[in-house]
Amino acid sequence: MTWLWFHKLASPPHFYRIAGRWLPWLGWSAAVLGVTGLVWGLVLAPSDYQQGEGYRILYVHAPSAWLSTFTYTTMAVSAAVGLVWRMNVAHSVSASCAPLGASFTFVALATGSLWGKPMWGTWWEWDPRLTSELLLLFLYLGYMGLRSAIEDQTRADRVCALLAIVGVVNVPIIYYSVEWWNSLHQAPSVMKFGKPTMPASMLVPLLMMFAAGTLFAATMVLMRARGEILRRERVGTWLEAAVGESVALTGEKR
Amino acid sequence: MEAFLTWLAMGKYALYVWSSFGLTVAVVLLNIHWARRSFRDASEVARRRLAMRRSDQ
Numbered sequence: 191m192t193w194l195w196f197h198k199l200a201s202p203p204h205f206y207r208i209a210g211r212w213l214p215w216l217g218w219s220a221a222v223l224g225v226t227g228l229v230w231g232l233v234l235a236p237s238d239y240q241q242g243e244g245y246r247i248l249y250v251h252a253p254s255a256w257l258s259t260f261t262y263t264t265m266a267v268s269a270a271v272g273l274v275w276r277m278n279v280a281h282s283v284s285a286s287c288a289p290l291g292a293s294f295t296f297v298a299l300a301t302g303s304l305w306g307k308p309m310w311g312t313w314w315e316w317d318p319r320l321t322s323e324l325l326l327l328f329l330y331l332g333y334m335g336l337r338s339a340i341e342d343q344t345r346a347d348r349v350c351a352l353l354a355i356v357g358v359v360n361v362p363i364i365y366y367s368v369e370w371w372n373s374l375h376q377a378p379s380v381m382k383f384g385k386p387t388m389p390a391s392m393l394v395p396l397l398m399m400f401a402a403g404t405l406f407a408a409t410m411v412l413m414r415a416r417g418e419i420l421r422r423e424r425v426g427t428w429l430e431a432a433v434g435e436s437v438a439l440t441g442e443k444r
Numbered sequence: 445m446e447a448f449l450t451w452l453a454m455g456k457y458a459l460y461v462w463s464s465f466g467l468t469v470a471v472v473l474l475n476i477h478w479a480r481r482s483f484r485d486a487s488e489v490a491r492r493r494l495a496m497r498r499s500d501q
Contacts, residue, residue, distance in 0.1 A: 224472075228465075232465070233451070237455070242455040242456075242457065243454040243455035243457050243461060244454070244455060244457035244460060244461065246454065246461050247460060247461055247464045250464050250465055250467075250468040251464065254468065289475075289478060290475055293471050293474070293475055294471070296471070297467060297468055297471050300464075300467055301464040301467065301468065304460045304463050304464045304467075305460065305464070307460065308456075308457055308460050406472065406475075410475050410476070410479045413479040413480070413482075413483055414479050414482055414483070416483060416486075417479075417482045417483035417484075417485070417486030417487070418486065420483075420486040420487055420489070420490040421486045421489055421490065423490065424493070429490060429494065430494060432490075433487055433490045433491045433494060
């Protein structure tokens with residue numbers, strides 16, 4: 191009984207319908223939280239006593255870095271589910287994660303660089319945290335390249351799933367790199383559950399940005415996964431209805 | 445007005461702070477555009493495939 195929802199999600203028509211129902215809620219929640227967090231972080235939060243106004247980059251850098259690893263973990267877990275249970279929907283979700291994850295890994299690296307220049311005096315350092323994050327970007331790019339290079343869908347799913355699962359070992363390395371090795375990058379200050387080292391006036395907008403980012407990622411992945419399902423499905427009356435509905439929504443001419 | 449300009453200057457970090465926020469907003473908007481386009485293209489592919497199947501029958 192408890193696993194019924196999981197088995198139901200394996201059905202493409204069911205997933206397509208459920209995802210479509212969730213999309214507006216997730217999207218609008220992300221927008222409201224994102225705008226509130228952004229205004230709070232940029233205008234209302236106090237300056238940092240050491241970094242002045244420069245620390246505000248944190249409000250886009252930390253959520254982007256979180257999204258880069260969270261999306262990769264989602265990609266690897268759904269790839270594993272797809273491999274073990276031969277679930278097409280899971281492979282669709284996995285494939286949908288890569289472009290989003292790659293773009294936010296790029297944002298995390300770029301905003302980190304923009305923060306590093308005034309604070310550390312350098313745009314880039316071959317530091318364990320930065321290097322492992324760069325490796326994550328290459329993993330995403332490799333995954334997308336591999337997927338587009340293999341024509342046979344089943345084979346592409348299997349090979350890309352293996353790459354995603356092997357690459358997930360990089361996620362804990364990114365997180366613990368600042369503790370395992372000497373690093374220019376600061377140690378975690380938000381993810382210390384129970385005792386974050388930030389005052390509430392700075393922490394609350396940051397948590398809002400984390401939540402907004404996570405909801406945004408869910409929205410984008412579900413939107414892409416719905417498209418991926420349409421691309422993979424061949425027959426079914428539900429497909430006819432879904433295509434008719436999506437054409438009506440996007441205003442395409444028949 | 446002066447308070448607004450002071451805020452805009454972000455101490456001496458305006459270039460770094462606004463570039464970071466600008467880049468992030470641009471990537472968010474691009475992701476929305478890409479996801480919508482990907483869904484539209486997939487719908488079109490599925491619609492054509494169904495139309496071909498109908499014409500074959």
